[in-house]
Amino acid sequence: MLKKSVYLLLLGILIVLVACDDNVNDDDEVADEEANTEETSTDQTEKEDEVEVEPPVTEEKDDNRTEDEENKEEETVQEITEPLYQIDDNWNVVPLEEGTNENVVLLTIDDAPDENALEMAQTLNQFDVPAIFFVNGHFLQSDEKKEVLKQIHDMGFAVGNHTYNHTRLSDVDEDTQKQEILELNELIEEIIGEKPKFFRAPNGVNTDYAIQLVEEEGMLLMNWTYGYDWEADYQNKEALADIMVNTELLSNGANLLMHDREWTADALEDIVKGLRDKGYEFADPMTLQVPE
CATH class of the missing domain: 3.20.20.370 (Glycoside hydrolase/deacetylase)
Known part of the structure; x- marks a missing residue:
């Protein structure tokens, strides 16, 4: 009778230990998933920060024109108007x-x-x-x-x-x-x-x-x-x-x-x-x- 009681006690302790171990593993998996999600979000944020935003395209004045060409253009406008x-x-x-x-x-x-x-x-x-x-x-x-x-x-x-x-x-x-x-x-x-x-x-x-x-x-x-x-x-x-x-x-x-x-x-x-x-x-x- 005593042996049977000891056996039942040891079996109960074993069941409790196994249950605790499963909970720990589940918590670790959740923690790992949350960490991975946070790392992924951080990586995406960093990549977005690294993207260069190009300035809007604007027409630039042709600085290669000579002074004579610019004067001729102004004279042409004058000739047309009067x-x-x-x-x-x-x-x-x-x-x-x-x-x-x-x-x-x-x-x-x-x-x-x-x-x-x-x-x-x-x-x-x-x-x-x-x-x-x-x-x-x-x-x-x-x-x-x-x-x-x-x-x-x-x-x-x-x-x-x-x-x-x-x-x-x-x-x-x-x-x-x-x-x-x-x-x-x-x-x-x-x-x-x-x-x-x-x-x-x-x-x-x-x-x-x-x-x-x-x-x-x-x-x-x-x-x-x-x-x-x-x-x-x-x-x-x-x-x-x-x-x-x-x-x-x-x-x-x-x-x-x-x-x-x-x-x-x-x-x-x-x-x-x-x-x-x-x-x-x-x-x-x-x-x-x-x-x-």
Whole structure:
């Protein structure tokens, strides 16, 4: 009986010890899980702290531009907003205000786009020289020639009206004069998206009616001070380049007339370089005062 009681006592103690051990293990597992959760949260917080927040992207001013480029940009804005020159009664380019550079010449090219206008525009564009291309409607009957005019305009050159059929205005009635001018205006606008701002009559022959109509259309009437490329003696590169640069008619504000011709296209680079060597700059047609 005594042995049985001792045996039951030892069995009870053993059961208590096993139960305590299980509780300890359970507590340790809970503690471990809580510790792991805390470590994971800490790691995530640390990683979030390590992520760099990039500043918002802002447009930076191009500091690589030279002072001359910045000044040129400012001058361009001024040229667009207000005119700098006018055409006087002798067809010269004259400053509107004292202090504006008067040592300039204006380049104009008639009878475009025949066969050489695009080449001439590319030459002028290469040397950053502005000009007016006065066009005729009979050269704009094909899609190819319309595309040529569009390319010339897209290069930044001014486009002028030289009548639809290169008609001498003094030889036709007023209705025909109106048709010659207005129909070409409409065609030019259809091609380049804007009406021309300049008008030059074929052979420089204007009529009272044409002058009034041009003003009503808000175009600047244009003629020239000198030109030579239609004369037989100057229908070659060397002779034409020489006379255009060295003529006694060259002066401040000269309004130079040239044409869409092979020999003129050949001489154009030498003409530009020669005028620059003499100290002349080239007036931008967009700075000319036009009728309102």
